[in-house]
Amino acid sequence: xxxxxxxxxxxxxxxxxxxxxxxxxxxxxxxxxxxxxxxxxxxxxxxxxxxxxxxxxxxxxxxxxxxxxxxxxxxxxxxxxxxxxxxxxxxxxxxxxxxxxxxxxxxxxxxxx
Amino acid sequence: xxxxxxxxxxxxxxxxxxxxxxxxxxxxxxxxxxxxxxxxxxxxxxxxxxxxxxxxxxxxxxxxxxxxxxxxxxxxxxxxxxxxxxxxxxxxxxxxxxxxxxxxxxxxxxxxx
Numbered sequence: 001x002x003x004x005x006x007x008x009x010x011x012x013x014x015x016x017x018x019x020x021x022x023x024x025x026x027x028x029x030x031x032x033x034x035x036x037x038x039x040x041x042x043x044x045x046x047x048x049x050x051x052x053x054x055x056x057x058x059x060x061x062x063x064x065x066x067x068x069x070x071x072x073x074x075x076x077x078x079x080x081x082x083x084x085x086x087x088x089x090x091x092x093x094x095x096x097x098x099x100x101x102x103x104x105x106x107x108x109x110x111x112x113x
Numbered sequence: 114x115x116x117x118x119x120x121x122x123x124x125x126x127x128x129x130x131x132x133x134x135x136x137x138x139x140x141x142x143x144x145x146x147x148x149x150x151x152x153x154x155x156x157x158x159x160x161x162x163x164x165x166x167x168x169x170x171x172x173x174x175x176x177x178x179x180x181x182x183x184x185x186x187x188x189x190x191x192x193x194x195x196x197x198x199x200x201x202x203x204x205x206x207x208x209x210x211x212x213x214x215x216x217x218x219x220x221x222x223x224x225x226x
Contacts, residue, residue: 009153032213043117044156044203044217086155090213100146100171101215105155 003027004089006104013077014112021072021107023061023087032090033070034101035061039083047085048072057081077111084108114139117218119204125224126194134189134221136204144207145187146171146215147179149200156203162187194225 005024013019025031033050048056050063050070061072070087087104120135136145143164148156148171158171160179168179176198178190187206191198201222205215 006155034213043219044205046214049214099213100158100161101213103148103156105153 002104003091003102004087004104006085006087006107008107009105010108010110012110012112015079016076019074019077019081019109019111021085021087021109023070023072023104025068025070025087025089027068027089027091031063031065031070033061033063034088034090035059035070035072036086036088036103037083038086038106044086077109079111079113082109082111116140117204117206117216119202119218119221121221122219123222125226126191127226128195130194131190131192132194132223133191134202134204134223136187136189136206136218137185138187138204138206138216139185140206140208140216141184142206142216143184143209145181146205146207147177147187147189148203148205149173149198150203150220151200159189159202194223196225199223199225 003026035047036044037047038044048061059074084106086106088101092099117138146161147159150156157173159177162168162181165184180188201220203220204218207215
């Protein structure tokens with residue numbers, strides 16, 4: 001079963017419009033959640049982690065345990081936000097303290113001028 | 114610091130050929146990971162390592178082998194390449210048990226014909 005679900009493969013908005021990228025997770029404990037971003041032909045890089053409750057490049061994400069969601073939001077999208085966004089859940093591995101990330105399938109965001 | 118580097122950047126193989134992908138990190142990270150990225154599938158974990166000399170299977174380990182002879186290097190081997198292994202391969206590393214952020218390499222684009 002998919003641990004992390006990103007229901008939208010593609011999302012398009014116009015510059016200046018609000019954007020929300022959805023992420024739902026499957027875990028009954030206290031989750032460690034992340035958003036990673038991959039700009040065209042670049043490596044993945046960390047955008048946000050829920051534990052730090054920070055805003056990066058105008059993006060925020062709030063953990064909603066009741067809805068098991070960690071949606072990524074930005075009030076005014078910019079063209080340079082166009083990228084692939086991955087939601088990721090860190091879970092401990094069985095029998096070890098290592099843990100690993102489970103990635104969603106990603107949402108390709110396109111911001112039109 | 115170079116961070117996480119991967120060699121080669123691109124490679125084309127014929128079915129049945131073998132090759133090794135090299136991942137190197139200069140951050141003294143304990144944990145290293147190999148992922149494959151396929152359209153519509155997100156990132157899937159192939160193998161990972163908690164330290165020098167130790168490796169473990171991820172979600173999609175079949176057809177791959179790994180070795181971690183030195184802490185800074187994590188090798189991914191394909192013994193007999195198949196077209197289904199055409200993908201972009203990403204290596205990542207992480208400091209240790211208390212830090213969940215993974216740092217990614219630039220990727221290796223592999224095509225098997």
